[in-house]
Amino acid sequence: MLTLLLLGFQSHAQNGDEMQLKRIYDAALTDGKAYDWLNHLSNQIGGRLSGSLEAQRAVEYTKVQLESLQLDRVWLQPVMVPKWVRGTPEFAYMETSPGITSTVPIRALGGSVATPLGGLKANVIEVKGIEDLRALGENKIGGKIVFFNRPMDPTKISTFEAYSGAVDQRYSGAEEAAKFGAIGVIVRSLNLRLDDFPHTGSMSYGDTAEGDRIPAAAISTNAAEMLSTTLKLNPETKFYFKQHCKQFDDVQSYNVIGEIKGSTHPDEIIVVGGHLDSWDLGDGAHDDGAGCVQSMEVLRLLKLSGYIPKRTIRAVLFMNEENGLRGATEYAVKAKANNENHIFALESDAGGFAPRGFSFESSDTHLKRVHGWKPLFKPYQIHLFEKGHSGADIAPLKNGDNVLAGLRPDSQRYFVHHHAANDTFEHVNKRELELGAAAMASLVYLFDKYGVEPAATLGN
Amino acid sequence: MLTLLLLGFQSHAQNGDEMQLKRIYDAALTDGKAYDWLNHLSNQIGGRLSGSLEAQRAVEYTKVQLESLQLDRVWLQPVMVPKWVRGTPEFAYMETSPGITSTVPIRALGGSVATPLGGLKANVIEVKGIEDLRALGENKIGGKIVFFNRPMDPTKISTFEAYSGAVDQRYSGAEEAAKFGAIGVIVRSLNLRLDDFPHTGSMSYGDTAEGDRIPAAAISTNAAEMLSTTLKLNPETKFYFKQHCKQFDDVQSYNVIGEIKGSTHPDEIIVVGGHLDSWDLGDGAHDDGAGCVQSMEVLRLLKLSGYIPKRTIRAVLFMNEENGLRGATEYAVKAKANNENHIFALESDAGGFAPRGFSFESSDTHLKRVHGWKPLFKPYQIHLFEKGHSGADIAPLKNGDNVLAGLRPDSQRYFVHHHAANDTFEHVNKRELELGAAAMASLVYLFDKYGVEPAATLGN
Numbered sequence: 001m002l003t004l005l006l007l008g009f010q011s012h013a014q015n016g017d018e019m020q021l022k023r024i025y026d027a028a029l030t031d032g033k034a035y036d037w038l039n040h041l042s043n044q045i046g047g048r049l050s051g052s053l054e055a056q057r058a059v060e061y062t063k064v065q066l067e068s069l070q071l072d073r074v075w076l077q078p079v080m081v082p083k084w085v086r087g088t089p090e091f092a093y094m095e096t097s098p099g100i101t102s103t104v105p106i107r108a109l110g111g112s113v114a115t116p117l118g119g120l121k122a123n124v125i126e127v128k129g130i131e132d133l134r135a136l137g138e139n140k141i142g143g144k145i146v147f148f149n150r151p152m153d154p155t156k157i158s159t160f161e162a163y164s165g166a167v168d169q170r171y172s173g174a175e176e177a178a179k180f181g182a183i184g185v186i187v188r189s190l191n192l193r194l195d196d197f198p199h200t201g202s203m204s205y206g207d208t209a210e211g212d213r214i215p216a217a218a219i220s221t222n223a224a225e226m227l228s229t230t231l232k233l234n235p236e237t238k239f240y241f242k243q244h245c246k247q248f249d250d251v252q253s254y255n256v257i258g259e260i261k262g263s264t265h266p267d268e269i270i271v272v273g274g275h276l277d278s279w280d281l282g283d284g285a286h287d288d289g290a291g292c293v294q295s296m297e298v299l300r301l302l303k304l305s306g307y308i309p310k311r312t313i314r315a316v317l318f319m320n321e322e323n324g325l326r327g328a329t330e331y332a333v334k335a336k337a338n339n340e341n342h343i344f345a346l347e348s349d350a351g352g353f354a355p356r357g358f359s360f361e362s363s364d365t366h367l368k369r370v371h372g373w374k375p376l377f378k379p380y381q382i383h384l385f386e387k388g389h390s391g392a393d394i395a396p397l398k399n400g401d402n403v404l405a406g407l408r409p410d411s412q413r414y415f416v417h418h419h420a421a422n423d424t425f426e427h428v429n430k431r432e433l434e435l436g437a438a439a440m441a442s443l444v445y446l447f448d449k450y451g452v453e454p455a456a457t458l459g460n
Numbered sequence: 461m462l463t464l465l466l467l468g469f470q471s472h473a474q475n476g477d478e479m480q481l482k483r484i485y486d487a488a489l490t491d492g493k494a495y496d497w498l499n500h501l502s503n504q505i506g507g508r509l510s511g512s513l514e515a516q517r518a519v520e521y522t523k524v525q526l527e528s529l530q531l532d533r534v535w536l537q538p539v540m541v542p543k544w545v546r547g548t549p550e551f552a553y554m555e556t557s558p559g560i561t562s563t564v565p566i567r568a569l570g571g572s573v574a575t576p577l578g579g580l581k582a583n584v585i586e587v588k589g590i591e592d593l594r595a596l597g598e599n600k601i602g603g604k605i606v607f608f609n610r611p612m613d614p615t616k617i618s619t620f621e622a623y624s625g626a627v628d629q630r631y632s633g634a635e636e637a638a639k640f641g642a643i644g645v646i647v648r649s650l651n652l653r654l655d656d657f658p659h660t661g662s663m664s665y666g667d668t669a670e671g672d673r674i675p676a677a678a679i680s681t682n683a684a685e686m687l688s689t690t691l692k693l694n695p696e697t698k699f700y701f702k703q704h705c706k707q708f709d710d711v712q713s714y715n716v717i718g719e720i721k722g723s724t725h726p727d728e729i730i731v732v733g734g735h736l737d738s739w740d741l742g743d744g745a746h747d748d749g750a751g752c753v754q755s756m757e758v759l760r761l762l763k764l765s766g767y768i769p770k771r772t773i774r775a776v777l778f779m780n781e782e783n784g785l786r787g788a789t790e791y792a793v794k795a796k797a798n799n800e801n802h803i804f805a806l807e808s809d810a811g812g813f814a815p816r817g818f819s820f821e822s823s824d825t826h827l828k829r830v831h832g833w834k835p836l837f838k839p840y841q842i843h844l845f846e847k848g849h850s851g852a853d854i855a856p857l858k859n860g861d862n863v864l865a866g867l868r869p870d871s872q873r874y875f876v877h878h879h880a881a882n883d884t885f886e887h888v889n890k891r892e893l894e895l896g897a898a899a900m901a902s903l904v905y906l907f908d909k910y911g912v913e914p915a916a917t918l919g920n
Contacts, residue, residue, distance in 0.1 A: 029614045030615060154489045154891070155485065155486045155490060157485070157839060157840055157895075159891075193890065354814075354870050379617060380617055381843075381844070383841075383843040410841075410870060412892050412895065413889050416889070429872055429873050429876070430653060431614070431652060431653075431872045432872050432873070435872070
């Protein structure tokens, strides 16, 4: 009899959850605001590189929009951010023999130094990765431009895995090549498609002294194929590039935060977020305008669906994920200083594509609990509930007790647009964006309703 | 001990299947041909309406391409097809008062009659569906243009479900409205997105006498919204449209078929197919160029991966799915006449988007067996194995013993392009197309290897 009662209770709860998810999804798909917000961020504001006017306008715009949702509190959290400016024009060509040149689509990597004013011209040595440098040595590399040309692995089904397998060339290529006397670095764009878009992204000089830093840039995948073929035909082919990028002093910026205060457990905080900054080449619609508007939409959908959160739910639009993580760091520092208890955090930073599921950083016990919710998501074609990376901005919030998660949209098209001039609004599908927001709101609802037990009580 | 041996055997088989699927996927993603074929079909040939020159060129092109695969047999199966021609120009406007007009994007529905040469102008009556007609009656409808304006339901997660819930307006709207004296029909495009593309598609006059047939056309979703608002402000708004479409006599066409003969069970036939014809507005890349090149690719991938099929595997490119199903009918008639045993058929006709899984028409016993293969597909993010519609072209092959299946790609973007001028090659992502082909080849491989037991032996 007790069992029956419990079953009855469970099925009642399950039923209530089903209905709540349906309300969330219906609201997202019939009365969504995420797409309009993204339109504004993308088309009226544009690329939002940290320290830019656009980034500041995005701070102001999203603050006003969050205020319009009648939350309990909306505020800006100050943070100093790096300001790197691309400068124009950027220009490159390959020269097979004196005067015979082909223009190459090129864009400086974020954080790179400029070339000399007149540009840089040298012979090219092609490598498949950083690991090739030592074998070649200073003898073969000195005075040359190193061309990193290891493609992303097309056999990886998750394109993020393919990205992880190739991104070291972009991030550390210049630092490593300089050790062997290289005078510049060009990197094959991290794009699985052959096309003409160079894809920028962050790079680091590590502890290379300022005077020893060499300029680094990305060339398009088509150009990389062309250059590689050309070098086989004529190893004496020269490469020329010119860029005027510059690092300025840090400037003031902000995380944008909106919050619904918890009705019964206000001290337990749930964060849902994306990053407000983007690279400067496109308008940052997928990376990560989508994650920002979806996070804002989560608060809105919970309100629209008539749900009163028990816990405090915050949308956090982090500043400077792309080239510094200053916003994420500052948010975590302040959270710690204020002794805030973040029980769950969810980030969307993998594009506004049709959602497939979530990846979780958590104990196995917590993950098992989350797996129990999987059937609730089946009608919405959400099927991935896996251990894995959550998100760069929420990672600093990790502790032994809480759960971090990342939205996992379909990844096939992401790197077509990532950090390139074609990361633009028209490549975001309204329904796909909305389904992502609804999936996020559903997961936030479940974590809010059922909470997260500290590891100690779970004996984990 | 026997159990252990069996388990050992099973795990060995499982392992072999895992490796075979990996070979298929690797080949599709590194050495695929589907995208190049689709480029040719879309950009060098274009929209392939039954009876058109383009359709004939597509027959010839795909035959040559199949022949290049060194199959055991490639042939054309003759079939007579209807020939409906759109004619130009098509033109429409709404007129709120004499001389005050707005142009409306419009395209005739496939199979519609023309308007009078000078066009048709009349008052408009808006309805939400065929079921509204009777209540309004001849009194309200007679002499008017009926405007069917029930949108697809955005809360359906499968957009095909939303389509099913609205398509009767397009298919039967003219037949039904004519019964109440309507002189023309315009239909809101079957598109979940608000945009300016009219979406054509098949319609039927049922047994309406030729003289009583009224012209029918689709207007874009934006135009439908605008017209609806305008009618609220001014119910006397008139609508004008002009179209010159015409039905000609049937013409000769063909199904294109390529086959690998089974090595041990040549009399058991597995079909994988799509339809070669398309509507005329775009280039038919998603509907259904994608399904055709994926079906051809299945044969190629099986060969590339070194697999020798036990059973006979046929790629069938069906002609005239869109407005007649003549190719499908003819194929089934001939299969029956030749006493062919089709044990499994798989169709791809839902766009070249990232695959989510398959829907099956089969007995529960067969479905249960297929469910056993699900873990093999998990690494490829294939998660839907559900009962449901397979495909219009293979449906006539259904019998009590066999299994029919349809590829289920992500459906969110499909109706943005379906039957409209923006169903074009650049909206197909290469990897998404390839992943679909690989999923199809994997399922065909499993059915070939393990066969399909007749229902009688299963006691089902």
